[in-house]
Amino acid sequence: MWCRPPEQFNYPPMMVRRLGHLTRNSSKQQRRRISEKKILHTLSEEDRNRYSAPTAALELRFGDEHLKKVFVAQVKTRIQKVGESLQEFAADVKKLVRLAYTEAPQTIQERLVTETFVDGIRDVKVRKVLQPSRHQTSFILCLKLCAGSGGGLQFFKSVAETEKEENNKIEKLLEKLLRQIDELFRRRENDVSRNQSVECYRSGRQGHLKRDCRAR
The missing domain is CATH 1.20.5 (Single alpha-helices involved in coiled-coils or other helix-helix interfaces)
Structure with a gap:
């Protein structure tokens, strides 16, 4: 998962597993930044041999709190991609909202899913039909559209x-x-x-x- 494997830093096996766990969700670009910015190399020789110092540095960049902010940003900017079906788009929106707002009540999550889904639809005609109804009504329409059981686009x-x-x-x-x-x-x-x-x-x-x- 790393550009430079953590084993090359001669860390104990337990620390290597922890560092790999912290970067499991990072992208190639993010892992490249580890090498470019030399996050681990900014630590002193003494800190490198301590478990808490490198894990704290990586937790700051790749920990759950950082990922939550990333998911929130993705929810705000998520729109339907070219060639992406409504079913695929809806499924990804639901996933992002749950990851970004894990502590929010289900009603709030459903509302955010609805707003993000409706605002992100590429087809202007579909968006105009769903936008005035908003929230609960549009959520029902979204479910019928995405489930395919309600006749889909028909x-x-x-x-x-x-x-x-x-x-x-x-x-x-x-x-x-x-x-x-x-x-x-x-x-x-x-x-x-x-x-x-x-x-x-x-x-x-x-x-x-x-x-x-x-x-x-």
């Missing part, structure tokens, strides 16, 4: 078509209401202009008829 298409039909109905209703309002205003304006052209034979004033005249 399920998404039916949801999108239903939403489109509802939006069209609302738009048509609004247009109808606007037309009715315009018609009422036109009638009122016509009534006002018609009344202004009427002259009362009793008072000689315009705007009302003789039968409606209040002048006696």
